[in-house]
Amino acid sequence: MPGEAPQPRVVVALVAVGAAPDPREAAALTAAERRHADGLRDVVAAPFVAARALLRRTLAEVAGVPLATVRLGVDPHGKLAPAGPLSGWHCNVSHTDGLAAVAVARGVRVGVDVERVADDGDRRCRRVLPSVLAPGEATTVDGAADADRLPTFLAIWTRKEAFLKGVGCGLTVEPRLVDVGPSGPRIRAAPHELEPERWCLHDLAAGPSHAGALAVAAPDAVVDRRPAPPVPGRGLPPGGAT
Numbered sequence: 001m002p003g004e005a006p007q008p009r010v011v012v013a014l015v016a017v018g019a020a021p022d023p024r025e026a027a028a029l030t031a032a033e034r035r036h037a038d039g040l041r042d043v044v045a046a047p048f049v050a051a052r053a054l055l056r057r058t059l060a061e062v063a064g065v066p067l068a069t070v071r072l073g074v075d076p077h078g079k080l081a082p083a084g085p086l087s088g089w090h091c092n093v094s095h096t097d098g099l100a101a102v103a104v105a106r107g108v109r110v111g112v113d114v115e116r117v118a119d120d121g122d123r124r125c126r127r128v129l130p131s132v133l134a135p136g137e138a139t140t141v142d143g144a145a146d147a148d149r150l151p152t153f154l155a156i157w158t159r160k161e162a163f164l165k166g167v168g169c170g171l172t173v174e175p176r177l178v179d180v181g182p183s184g185p186r187i188r189a190a191p192h193e194l195e196p197e198r199w200c201l202h203d204l205a206a207g208p209s210h211a212g213a214l215a216v217a218a219p220d221a222v223v224d225r226r227p228a229p230p231v232p233g234r235g236l237p238p239g240g241a242t
């Protein structure tokens, strides 16, 4: 309809992460980012480089600007914020063993989280469960069949962290004060200052080894899950959208 605001659009991309930083991906980073990565152990540097390169390439592609013009600032809590020609855009990144994810949108806040399904996850999930889950969530996880317990916990956890990262407070807010449940678009409860009613949750199909979720501060946003933009010098994208 004429005069109506366009429907907000969020682009999400995921990429597989290798054991060491990929120099072809590192080429998309700024000199400061490359220096930062050089000071990290490979196990930390590889996901950092993959996520930053994916973020810069995705922003450039979606906003239609040259890669070299993508500038990133950081807010006082540590959340990245596109700057310069991309001011007014929002983004978030997450990286874990084997996978990185980014979300970008114009004029809409976004948060993303991915986690690896670890071999010892069930034991760890039982240990951390009471401290991070809202009572209703803990009941859901406790009541899950053995094989479903860890996937249920990780679904809840990634949804919760995506929301807290979208807001920008991260884990400075007690996670157990936020009740997202294991599925569905709405946040069931959260401190009112986080304005949970504005947010919508989307589960990301991240493959058998990972769980992932996206939070968007717009209930009517269209979510566009994309293949990672190609890395020059590499034949095929090293991962894919889901």
Ligand SMILES: CC(C)(COP(=O)(O)OP(=O)(O)OC[C@H]1O[C@@H](n2cnc3c(N)ncnc32)[C@H](O)[C@@H]1OP(=O)(O)O)[C@@H](O)C(=O)NCCC(=O)NCCS
Pocket: 048, 051, 076, 077, 078, 079, 080, 092, 093, 094, 095, 096, 112, 113, 114, 161, 164, 165, 166, 167, 168, 169, 170, 171, 172
């Ligand atoms: C942000 C936080 C949730 C990250 O959790 P994690 O599971 O370890 O890591 P993820 O891979 O999912 O996310 C990492 C990314 O989150 C982003 N991030 C950092 N702080 C963030 C925040 N407050 N909100 C949203 N995103 C944030 C960063 O871009 C980071 O990636 P980078 O270091 O490569 O740039 C967690 O570290 C946290 O809440 N910290 C508390 C915030 C804090 O202490 N800030 C210090 C300044 S007040």
